[in-house]
Amino acid sequence: MLISPERLSQSETVSYRLSKSKFLSGLQCHKRLFLEIYQPALATKPDEITQAILDMGTEIGELARKRYPGGVLVEADRKHAAEAIAHTKALLADPSVPAIFEAAFMFENVFIRVDILERLSTGESGESIWRLIEVKSSTRVKDVHLADLAIQTYVINGAGVILAKSCLMHISTQYVYPGGELNLHEFFGIQDCTEPVQARLADVPDKLNEMKAMLAETAPPVIEPDGHCFSxxxxxxxxHCTKGKPERWVYYLPGGDRTYRQLARLGIQTIDEIPAGFNLTTGQRRVKDNVEWVSPKLPIMLKTVRYPVHHLDFETFMPAIPRFPQTRPYQVIPTQWSNHVEYDDGRIEHDHYLCLDQKDPREELAVRLLESLGREGSICVYSDYERSVIGRLAEALPSLRQELQRLLSRLWDLFDVVRDHYYHPAFKGSYSIKSVLPAVVPALGYGDLEIRDGEIAARAYHRMLFDEMDWVEKARIREALLKYCARDTLAMVELRRELGKKG
Ligand code: SF4
Incomplete structure (x- = not known):
């Protein structure tokens, strides 16, 4: 792709500005940085889940500021960089300001905003010493956070501010919410990253120069998409980068980047070109063979269920900010279940639970679950998730512990049966129920549902309970949640039936 002559002449004269997020994009992939600067319209819009993560980051950032009473926010946005920098300068010079939020700095054409800049001390000369605090909604320091702190430290140093420490503030999963006001000193942990950040500082100028040289080119660098695009x-x-790839591109072979890179090095583009002698796992072999496969043991495995067969699915949410006493940040809280019961005469009954109140739903949910599952029959699930949810409920609810633990021996995992005994080309290597259901039971997909994904369901639940909205919207979300969870359990009933015809 070549940049138009007009754009070319612009790029020679316009000094684009880098930001810390652009710097991080450039560290991940030069092509990404090039496209973000010159052709942002080629990007796919963030989906609902990505947007929810971004919104949560904003909420956590605002909460973190409350730890610094008296701190002052630099309000000018990124379109008003000069105002933001001027306001920051004034606040730096005012010793009565204990902390600055969104302080703005520019150095070597890199513009940054700092979540929290805390004044540690001011000397007799009037010069202050500062602590840089980057706020993240994650629960630990990651490598990318150090790169993030390194570019900020580089720019702040370059702007002449004395920085004593570079720290990351993150959410502490050790914090148990007692109810009432959040204790922000316990909810957030602060990790001093000064040493590892200092170790990275020396690399920053070279990395910046490489990026600037690349951005002076007229076309993006040629970089093949692969696993680096997700990390x-x-x-x-x-x-955009994969639009010309064949439908059976080798990257789609399950098994990760290593196999893909091996095949790419051999010049192999499609799964069908993989040579017969190439070492593939059983799962990869099925994708390569691309034909329906039925294990002779499938009928036997399907008959190992005991009637009445319950088909169980939970929905959960994991609020970063704990909502209920005695819960931790990001604790998995089950909020909903669906149970389709199939009797040996073919009858089907449906039962469900969905908590609609702003309260810890776990005890009520568990009591109703135990009633619904009774003491007989297999409990068909799809994956280990239901086992882990029941296990956590048993831990949290001593009075129901034994009864809940008894359920575990009745669990029967349809995922294992499908993975080990059946393959359809439409799975494209994925055994997720979202891939398996439309291939085996084409009449019953998820396409007609408003909510089609567990993460979206969790987000919708959170909104329904804690956001301001009218009752019509609440009712709409409630219906969508009920339909989604019920579809997951009906899917298991129909999958077992259809697979039973394959033997
Ligand atoms: S999709 Fe991959 S190769 Fe393309 S710009 Fe993004 S990171 Fe780079």
Whole structure:
């Protein structure tokens, strides 16, 4: 792709500005940085889940400021960089300001905003010493956070501010919410990253120079998409970069980047070109063979269920900010279940639970679950998730512990049966129920549902309970949640039935 002559002449004269997020994009992939600067319209818009993560980051950032009473926010946005920098300068010079939020700095054409800049001390000369605090909604320091702190430290140093420490503030999963006001000193942990950040500082000028040289080119660098496009962040140019790839591109072979890179090095583009002698796992072999496969043991495995067969699915949410006493940040809280019961005469009954009140739902949910599952029959699930949810409920609810633990021996995992005994080309290597259901039971997909994904369901639940909205919207979300969870359990009933015809 070549940049137009007009754009070319612009790029020679316009000094684009880098930011810390652009710097991080450049560390991930030079092509990504190039496209973000010159052709942002090629990016795919963030989906609902990505947007929810971004919104949560904003909420956590605002909460973190409350730890610094008297701190002053630099309000000018990124379109008003000069005002933001001027306001920051004034606040730096005012010793009565204990902390600055969103302080703005520019050095070597890199513009940054700092979540929290805390004044540690002011000397007799009037010069202050500062602590840089980057706020993240994650629960630990990651490698990308150090790169993030390194570019900020580089720019702040360059702007002449004395920085004593570079720290990361993150959410502490050790914090148990007692109810009432959050204790922000316990909810957030602060990790001093000064040493590892200092170790990275020496690399920053070289990295910046490489990026600037690349950005002076007239076309993006030729970089093949692969696993690097998802680490540390999913790149929004994936659709653009892969649009010319064949339908059976080797990257789609399950098994990760190593196999893909091996095959790419051999010049192999499609799964069908993989040579017969190439070492593949059983799962990869099925994708390569691309034909329906039924294990002779499938009928036997399907008959190992005991009637009445319950088909169980939970929905959960994991609020970063704990909502209920005695819970931790990001604790998995089950909020909903669906149970389709199939009797040996073919009858089907449906039961469900969905907590609609702002309260810890776990005890009520568990009591109703035990009633619904009774003491007989297999409990068909799809994956280990239901086992882990029941296990956590048993831990949290001593009075129901034994009864809940008894359920574990009745669990019967349809996922294992499908993975080990059946393959359909439409799975494309994925055994997720979202891939398996439309292939085996084409009449019953998820396409007609408003909510089609567990993460979206969790987000919708959170909104329904804690956001301001009218009752019509609440009712709409409630219906969508009920339909989604019920579809997951009906899917298991129909999958067992259809697979039973394959033997
Ligand atoms: S999709 Fe991958 S190759 Fe393309 S710009 Fe993004 S990170 Fe780079």
């Amino acid at each position: 540390p962040y999913e790149c929004q140019f994936w659709d």
